[in-house]
Structures are given as structure tokens and as C-alpha cells.
Amino acid sequence: MPRTEIRWHGRGGQGAVTAAIIVAQAAIFEGKYAQAYPEFGAERRGAPVCAYSRVSDEPIYTRAPITKPDVVVVLDPTLSKDIYMKGLKSGGLLLINTKKSVDEVKKMVGRDDIKVATVDATSIALQTLGAPIVNTAMVGALVKVLPIVKLESVEKAISENFSGRIAEANIQAVRKAYESVVW
Amino acid sequence: MSMGEELPKYFEIPIAGTILEPGNTVKIPTGEWRAFRPIIDKEKCVRCLLCWAYCPDGAIIIVDQPYKTASGREYKFSVEIDYYHCKGCGICAQECPVKAIQMVEEVK
Amino acid sequence: MTEVKWKRLPLNSNYAVAYAVKDCDVDVVAAYPITPQTTVVEKISEFIANGELDAEMIHVESEHSALSAVVGAAAVGARVFTATASQGLELMHEILHIASGLRLPVVMTIAARALSAPISIWCDYGDVMNTRDTSWITLIASSAQEVYDTVIQAFKIAEDPRVLLPVMVAYDGYLMSHTYEPVYVAEDPTPIREFVPKNPKSRIVLDPEKPVTMGPIARPEWYYEIKYQQVEAMKRAYDVVKEVDAEFGKRFGRSYGVIETYKLEDADVAVLTYGGIFGTLREAIDAMRSSGLKVGGIRLRLFRPFPYREIVDAVKHLKLLIVADRAISYGARIAGPVAMEIMSVLYRESEKPEVMSVAVGIGQRTVTEQDFVELVKLGLKFLEEKRVPNETIYWGVRGVTYG
Numbered sequence: 202m203p204r205t206e207i208r209w210h211g212r213g214g215q216g217a218v219t220a221a222i223i224v225a226q227a228a229i230f231e232g233k234y235a236q237a238y239p240e241f242g243a244e245r246r247g248a249p250v251c252a253y254s255r256v257s258d259e260p261i262y263t264r265a266p267i268t269k270p271d272v273v274v275v276l277d278p279t280l281s282k283d284i285y286m287k288g289l290k291s292g293g294l295l296l297i298n299t300k301k302s303v304d305e306v307k308k309m310v311g312r313d314d315i316k317v318a319t320v321d322a323t324s325i326a327l328q329t330l331g332a333p334i335v336n337t338a339m340v341g342a343l344v345k346v347l348p349i350v351k352l353e354s355v356e357k358a359i360s361e362n363f364s365g366r367i368a369e370a371n372i373q374a375v376r377k378a379y380e381s382v383v384w
Numbered sequence: 385m386s387m388g389e390e391l392p393k394y395f396e397i398p399i400a401g402t403i404l405e406p407g408n409t410v411k412i413p414t415g416e417w418r419a420f421r422p423i424i425d426k427e428k429c430v431r432c433l434l435c436w437a438y439c440p441d442g443a444i445i446i447v448d449q450p451y452k453t454a455s456g457r458e459y460k461f462s463v464e465i466d467y468y469h470c471k472g473c474g475i476c477a478q479e480c481p482v483k484a485i486q487m488v489e490e491v492k
Numbered sequence: 493m494t495e496v497k498w499k500r501l502p503l504n505s506n507y508a509v510a511y512a513v514k515d516c517d518v519d520v521v522a523a524y525p526i527t528p529q530t531t532v533v534e535k536i537s538e539f540i541a542n543g544e545l546d547a548e549m550i551h552v553e554s555e556h557s558a559l560s561a562v563v564g565a566a567a568v569g570a571r572v573f574t575a576t577a578s579q580g581l582e583l584m585h586e587i588l589h590i591a592s593g594l595r596l597p598v599v600m601t602i603a604a605r606a607l608s609a610p611i612s613i614w615c616d617y618g619d620v621m622n623t624r625d626t627s628w629i630t631l632i633a634s635s636a637q638e639v640y641d642t643v644i645q646a647f648k649i650a651e652d653p654r655v656l657l658p659v660m661v662a663y664d665g666y667l668m669s670h671t672y673e674p675v676y677v678a679e680d681p682t683p684i685r686e687f688v689p690k691n692p693k694s695r696i697v698l699d700p701e702k703p704v705t706m707g708p709i710a711r712p713e714w715y716y717e718i719k720y721q722q723v724e725a726m727k728r729a730y731d732v733v734k735e736v737d738a739e740f741g742k743r744f745g746r747s748y749g750v751i752e753t754y755k756l757e758d759a760d761v762a763v764l765t766y767g768g769i770f771g772t773l774r775e776a777i778d779a780m781r782s783s784g785l786k787v788g789g790i791r792l793r794l795f796r797p798f799p800y801r802e803i804v805d806a807v808k809h810l811k812l813l814i815v816a817d818r819a820i821s822y823g824a825r826i827a828g829p830v831a832m833e834i835m836s837v838l839y840r841e842s843e844k845p846e847v848m849s850v851a852v853g854i855g856q857r858t859v860t861e862q863d864f865v866e867l868v869k870l871g872l873k874f875l876e877e878k879r880v881p882n883e884t885i886y887w888g889v890r891g892v893t894y895g
Contacts, residue, residue, distance in 0.1 A: 222502070222672050229502040229674045237502075238671035241528075241614060241856070262771030264667045265860040358502075394717035394724070399656065400595040401718040402696050403705035 202233075204257035205349050206267045209339075210285040211276030214246040216336030219362065220274070221252035223340050226361060227354035228256040236261050249280055256349045272296065274343060276322070276335050282310050289315060296343055296382075298322040298335050303384060318346045318384035322374075325381070329374040330367075341375030342382035352379060410469070414441065418472030420487040422465055426451055428484035431459050435476035435485065443470035496683035496744060498676040505668040508636040508675050509575065509601045509661075510535030512643035514545040515681040516688050519570035522550035522561035526580040527613045528665040529603040533575060555580035559587040559598070566596035567706055568699070569692030571647065574598070577665055578605035581619045585626070591658045592627035592722065594707055597650030597695075598658040600628075601643060603669040604767065604818075606855040614856030615665040617767065620795075621819040621829040627722050629659040629729050630796040632766045634752075636675045639663050641746055647688045648736045654728045656695055664768035666856065671768075676746075687743055730797040750799035752791040753806055755781060759788030761868055761875075762807065762845075765816040765852075766792040766830065769859050773816075776864035787868055792830055800837040807838070810845035812875045814867055816852045820884075827851065827884040846875055849884040857888055870894060 207224065211217035218239040225237035233256060240251035253267045269288045275297040289295060291314040297306055299319050306317045322338035329338075337359060344350055352375070359371045398404050424435075436444040443466040451459045465476075477485040503511065509532045513521070521540075523533040539545040550561045555576050562572035576584060581602060591598045604620050606612035620630065629649060633639045639661065646659040663669065678684050696704055710718055734750060741747025754774050756762055763773055770791040780787045790806055790813075792799075807813050817828025826832045831849035838844040848871050853859045867887060873895070874880045885894050 225672050226502040229500060229672075232500070234674060235502070236671055236673050238504075238667075241666040241670060261673070262774045263861065264664070264671065264768045265772045266858060268860070391713055392717075394720045397714070397717055397721070399696060399721060400593060400706065401708060401710050401714060403708050404696070406703035406705070 202256070202258045202349065204255060204259070204261065205272065205347070206270045207254040207256070207272040207274060207343075208267050208270040208285075209252040209254070209274045209276065210280055211250055211336070212246075212280070213248045213250050214334070215276045216334050217250050217276055218252045220276070220336035220340050221254040223337070223355060223358045223362065224254045224256065224343070224350065226358035227344075227350040230354050230357055231350060233258060233350070234261050240266070249284060272343070272347060274339055276339055286310055286312065291315065294318065294347060296320070296339065296346060298339060300324075316346075316384060318342065318382055320378050320382040322378055325374050325377045329377060330370045337371040338374040338378035341378035345379045345382050346384050352376075413468055414471050415466075415468045418467075418470060418490055420472045420474060421467070421490050422470065422472065422474065422476055423486045423488055424463055424465065425484045425486065426462060427453050428482050429463055430482050430484070431461065431463060432481060433463070434479050434481060435463065438475050438479045440473065440475065441469050441471060442466075444476060493686055493743075494680075494682045497679040499679045500674050500676055502672045503636055503640075503675040503677070504531075504670050504672050505633070505636040505639045505663045506531040506603065506670070507535050508640040508677075509643055510539065511675075511677045512640045513573050514539045515678050515684040516571065516644055516647050517681065517685050517690070518545070518547050518573045520548045520550065520562060520565035520572045521574065522552050522558045522565075522572075523574045523576065524552055524555045524558045524580060526555070526577050528605060528615075528669040529575045529577045529580070529601075531669075532601060532603070536573075555583040556587060559584040559591065559600075562598050563587060563591050563594065563596055566591070566598050567594065567697060569695075569697035571651075571690055572598055573600070575601045575603070577603045578607055578613075578619045581623065582607065585623070588623055588626040588628060588658075590707070593719075595656040595695075595722075595725070596658060597647070597656055599643065599646045599650055600658065600660050601639070602660055602662040603665040604662050605665040612855040613665075615667050615818075616854050616856060617662070617818040617829075618820070620660070620662045621821070623660065624796065624829065627657060627726065628796065629655070629657055629726075629733065629794075631659065631661050631733070631794055632792065633661060633663045633668075634766075634768050634770045634791060634793075636668065636671070636673050637746070638748060639668070640675055640677060641740065641744070641748070644684055644688060645733075645736050645740055649729065649732055651688075651691070651694075652732050652736070653694050655725055655732050657722070657725050657729060662767070668768045683743075687740070726797045730799070733794055733797075748793055749802070750794040751802045751806060752793060754789035754791075756788035756790065756806060758786055759810060760786045761812040761814070761872060762788040762790055762810050763814045763816055763864055763868065764790040764792060764807075764830070764834070765818070766795070767818065769816075769818070769853060772859055772861055773864050776861035779861060780865060780868060785868065795830070798833055798837070803834060803837055804841055807834075807845055808841065808843040812848065812871050812880070813845040814848045814850060814871045816850050816864075816867070816887075817884075818851075818853045820851055820854065825883050831884065846880045848874065848880050850887050851884055852887045863887065
């Protein structure tokens with residue numbers, strides 16, 4: 202597998218950083234190489250935040266921020282597309298939390314050289330977690346569209362980060378999003 | 385620049401200048417610094433030992449020597465000064481409640 | 493010797509520190525939280541709380557107190573640890589000299605962070621470089637794995653009777669402290685503890701049964717000799733650092749050297765830097781090599797004692813050495829602290845490259861592969877035109893252009 206660079210966009214409190222970490226953890230559990238880090242700053246609930254994951258079969262050395270991502274994951278559809286579309290590679294993937302259709306999103310972002318996937322992660326999160334924390338649902342959707350890591354590895358990573366009922370609810374969110382993502 | 389040829393070389397000094405021999409300051413004749421010498425009047429002294437408590441150098445010595453004053457008062461011990469270490473600071477004289485310690489100029 | 497079994501975990505460098513501290517069975521930890529170091533101590537607290545580490549955690553009101561507390565604990569023979577960054581390291585500064593002057597084997601990690609003012613919580617090495625003359629052995633790691641391994645090595649180096657100096661292990665704040673990556677940690681700490689056995693009897697400690705006075709006043713006829721002992725200890729540390737790293741490699745299969753080189757053998761030009769961005773440099777070198785440029789890389793892993801022998805050997809065949817420093821010595825003509833060091837080391841060498849000093853990543857200004865490509869391009873242009881600047885290039889600062 203060549204190196205996959207993922208940029209996560211959300212707002213403080215939605216768990217974008219944790220999502221980036223879960224993907225890297227899952228990859229590392231599988232023996233792959235991975236890196237995950239937040240865009241560092243004074244994090245505040247509601248403010249736009251950004252996080253990065255890199256996954257590869259080969260060691261990763263660079264610590265430069267990802268400016269030309271293969272994948273952009275948008276946790277909050279109200280974010281400006283000018284922020285999250287920046288640098289997305291031609292042939293890359295945009296995965297977005299929205300009730301809109303794939304075609305509507307394509308039209309909205311004005312790019313026909315990329316793959317678009319949509320999932321209604323907010324509804325899934327409200328159903329499973331009872332709160333609009335969409336990060337784990339977005340991870341579930343991502344690994345369906347782009348199987349860089351296995352679903353089981355994601356579930357293992359979630360069990361490392363959460364415990365008991367919260368872990369179970371998050372695993373439910375992952376599975377539901379895995380089933381319902383469209384592209 | 386060169387100082388004290390007779391002093392130990394760097395590798396002869398314990399690490400970090402640590403002093404391995406405890407209590408070695410008793411060897412230093414700090415009594416030589418004294419300008420005024422405390423003299424205890426054994427007649428006036430009531431053996432309260434405030435001087436002993438206040439002395440910053442532990443230079444007040446309790447001597448196992450009974451003493452009877454002219455007025456007939458009997459003490460089981462006496463108080464003396466360790467002149468080898470006493471720096472003559474005068475704290476004992478200042479603190480003595482019965483003014484039994486006089487500071488007398490040293491004549492050398 | 494117990495055979496080591498590794499588990500591969502996703503850890504950031506802060507957590508890698510905590511695992512190493514646990515595996516070395518540290519006795520006393522005192523620290524004060526400061527971004528981006530905080531999670532080091534949080535994780536250690538967790539290990540103590542869940543019984544994985546039997547240590548005393550002393551809660552203090554400042555970094556000055558944190559280092560003072562571990563200095564006291566080290567003086568009675570405990571294995572001690574603390575961690576800080578930036579202003580916290582500055583507040584410790586006075587005690588940095590006490591720890592080394594008392595020859596106490598304190599181990600401390602630094603999640604390197606820029607200094608105020610203005611306030612920056614982001615990475616550069618201004619804090620670490622400010623401790624240059626404090627007589628601390630200073631190692632700089634470039635991956636979370638190396639952080640784990642180096643903290644273990646640090647205890648062995650510090651406590652070696654030939655050394656008895658404190659050791660600082662630094663790594664990039666955020667760029668490493670908060671970046672998750674795969675790290676092999678020991679499944680069972682026994683082999684690690686065998687590698688760094690505790691032996692407080694091998695040094696003078698405070699003991700009521702055998703009283704000593706530590707840190708007495710030293711008059712002019714004594715002070716100089718006692719400080720010269722530190723000069724000698726640093727010289728010995730140079731060998732001990734290498735010896736411990738080699739022994740670690742033999743025992744556990746990973747070693748790093750005091751400098752690391754990358755594609756240097758046939759290079760005409762090389763970039764030297766330190767910390768996490770060496771990884772970025774590596775990838776830039778791969779890209780430049782594929783376009784035919786003979787470029788190599790050098791990473792400084794040991795800053796104090798300065799590994800002059802390895803540096804001289806590594807660079808003598810080069811035409812140009814670009815030293816990318818992550819700190820500024822204000823008012824110096826060559827203002828990169830490591831560039832300064834390298835130029836002084838090369839002064840008496842007959843075979844030596846031109847040296848170009850560059851400041852990069854100040855206050856975590858982004859450093860990408862492209863930055864290194866452009867820097868090499870600029871350096872080669874200067875070299876060709878025989879005008880390699882005699883002062884530091886402030887790479888990427890708005891309002892100044894070079895060329």
C-alpha cells in the first residue's frame with residue numbers, strides 16, 4: 202500500500218483529533234506504519250480544528266504538515282469548503298458528514314476530479330451515542346470507502362481509547378456508518 | 385594564577401567538593417577572630433543556660449564541677465567558654481538575664 | 493539475563509517517555525505541568541495509580557521546586573525523573589547548575605518549545621540551547637522510539653560512576669510530543685531493569701549513618717578544581733554515551749550513535765539538523781537524490797558533550813555543509829547555536845567544507861521537504877558564486893530575501 206495522507210476537519214469537541222489517532226492506532230495494530238497528530242494550537246470547543254493521519258506499509262519519516270492530502274474527512278458540513286478542499290489531490294477522496302447526496306456535494310465543491318462519499322454521521326452519533334460526536338462514525342465510513350485498515354482493528358483501537366458502554370456505543374456508530382456510507 | 389601548591393589536585397578532591405569527614409569545623413580555631421572576650425562571673429551566674437542556647441557556635445561549655453557562691457548558693461555544675469572556638473560575638477552577654485557575662489577587649 | 497519481548501504500541505513521544513520511566517523503575521518523580529510536556533507526567537501518574545510503577549510523585553508549585561525536589565531525592569540515592577519545557581526549563585535554570593555541580597544523576601526530558609515573549613506554545617529549541625553551559629549531558633531524539641530508548645540509556649549514562657552528571661533528553665514539542673507513531677516497548681520491564689540496575693552505593697549519598705556535607709562553600713583556592721572535575725566528567729561522558737548506546741544496541745537491537753548520517757558517503761553537500769525534522773530532511777534528500785543531486789543528511793543526537801570527532805570525520809569530504817538550527821543566539825554573527833559549535837570545531841581542520849548557517853522552524857514555523865530543497869539550491873548557488881554568507885540566514889522570515 203502506498204502512503205495515504207488523510208486530513209481531518211472538524212470543530213473543537215467533535216473528536217477530529219481522536220479520529221486521526223484511531224486510524225493510526227488501527228494501522229499500527231495491523232503492523233503497518235502510521236502517524237497521527239493534531240494541528241497544534243489552543244483548542245477551543247466549536248473552533249475549526251484539523252488533524253492529520255498518515256498510513257503506509259513503509260516507515261514514515263516526514264513531520265511536515267499534510268498540504269496535499271489523498272483524503273479529506275469533514276466532520277462538520279458547516280465548515281467552509283475553502284478550508285477543507287485546499288490541496289486535495291486530483292483523484293483523491295472527500296468524505297463528508299452530510300444529509301446531502303454525492304452529486305449535490307460534488308456540485309457544491311465544484312470538483313469533478315475527486316471521489317465524494319457521504320454519510321449522515323450526525324444522525325448516527327445521536328442514535329448511538331446520544332450526542333453529536335461524529336468522529337468514530339466518520340472513521341467507520343472511511344474504512345469502508347478506503348480499506349486502509351480493517352474494521353476489527355478500528356474496533357480494537359476504540360476499545361483502547363474508551364471503555365464500557367461508551368466503547369460499545371462508539372463501535373455501534375462505526376458499524377452503522379460503515380454500512381450506510383455512500384459514494 | 386597558581387594557588388596553593390600544597391593543596392590537593394583536582395582528582396584528589398572528593399567529587400563535587402563533598403566533605404566526607406563530618407564535624408570537621410571543630411578543627412578551625414575561630415577563637416582567633418575574637419576582638420572581645422566574654423568573661424563569666426561564676427558568682428552572678430544562675431546557670432539558666434540561656435547563653436548555651438543562644439551561642440551560634442556551640443562555644444558555651446557545661447562543666448561537671450560543683451560551685452558554691454559566697455552567699456552560700458550551691459550549683460551542681462559550672463558554665464565556661466570554649467575560647468578555641470568563641471568568636472566573641474557577644475550574643476551570650478546580650479542575652480544573659482543577670483548580666484553575668486562581661487565583654488572584655490582582647491589584648492594580644 | 494532475561495530475554496526481552498516487545499509489544500508494538502501507538503504512542504506519542506510524551507507517552508514513550510512515561511513508558512521508559514516506568515520500565516526503569518524510577519523512585520521519585522516531581523514535575524510541574526507545562527504544555528507540551530503535560531501528558532508525560534499524566535501518564536506516569538496513571539502508572540503509579542494502577543500499580544505498574546512504585547514511585548513517589550511529589551506535587552510541587554513550580555519547576556524550580558520540581559527540580560529541587562528531585563535533586564534532594566537524588567542526593568539520598570533515589571533514581572529520579574522530571575520533565576518540562578520552555579519557561580519551565582528557564583525557571584529551573586538555577587537548579588540545573590546545582591544538579592550538575594552536585595554531580596547528581598538526574599534524568600529530565602524536554603518537549604522542546606519556543607520561549608516567551610511573545611508567548612508561543614509551539615516547538616523550537618530555544619529552551620534547550622539556553623542550557624548549553626549548565627553541564628548537563630544533552631541528547632536530542634528524532635522519533636518516539638528513540639525517545640523511549642534514549643530515556644533508558646540516560647539513566648545508565650547519568651548513574652555511571654565515571655560520569656555522575658544529569659542528563660537531558662529533548663525532542664520536538666508537538667511535532668513529536670503529540671504525534672502518535674509505532675513504538676516497541678518492553679512487554680515486561682525486567683530486561684530493561686537488568687540493563688539499568690540500581691546501585692546507589694556506587695556514589696556518595698546523604699546517609700545519617702555515614703554523614704557528609706554536599707554543596708559546601710568553595711573558596712577561590714578550591715572552586716576551580718571542583719569545576720574542573722566536571723570538565724573531565726564531560727570528557728568521559730563522551731565515551732560513556734557511545735558505550736551505553738552500543739551496549740543497548742547489542743542487548744536490544746537498536747542503537748543510534750552520537751550523530752546519524754543519511755546518504756552522506758558520496759554527497760557533495762549535506763544538511764545537518766536535529767530533532768524530529770530530520771525525518772522531513774530524509775524525505776527531501778530522497779527527492780533531491782532522485783533528481784541527481786548528491787545530497788546527504790546529518791543528525792546531531794548528542795549536543796553536550798559535543799561529538800566533535802564524529803562531526804569532523806563526517807563532513808570533511810563535503811563541499812558545503814548547511815546547518816539548520818532551530819534556535820537563535822541573538823547578537824551572534826553565526827547565530828545558530830549548533831552552526832557556531834561546528835564552525836569552531838572545524839577551524840583547525842585543513843580539510844573542511846564551507847558552512848552555511850540557517851535558522852529554521854522558529855516558533856514552529858512550518859518546515860517542509862520543499863524548504864530543504866530550496867535551501868540546498870540556495871546554498872549551491874552561493875557556493876558556486878563563492879559567497880557563502882558569513883552570517884546566519886533567517887529562512888522564511890517575511891521581509892528578508894536571500895539570493
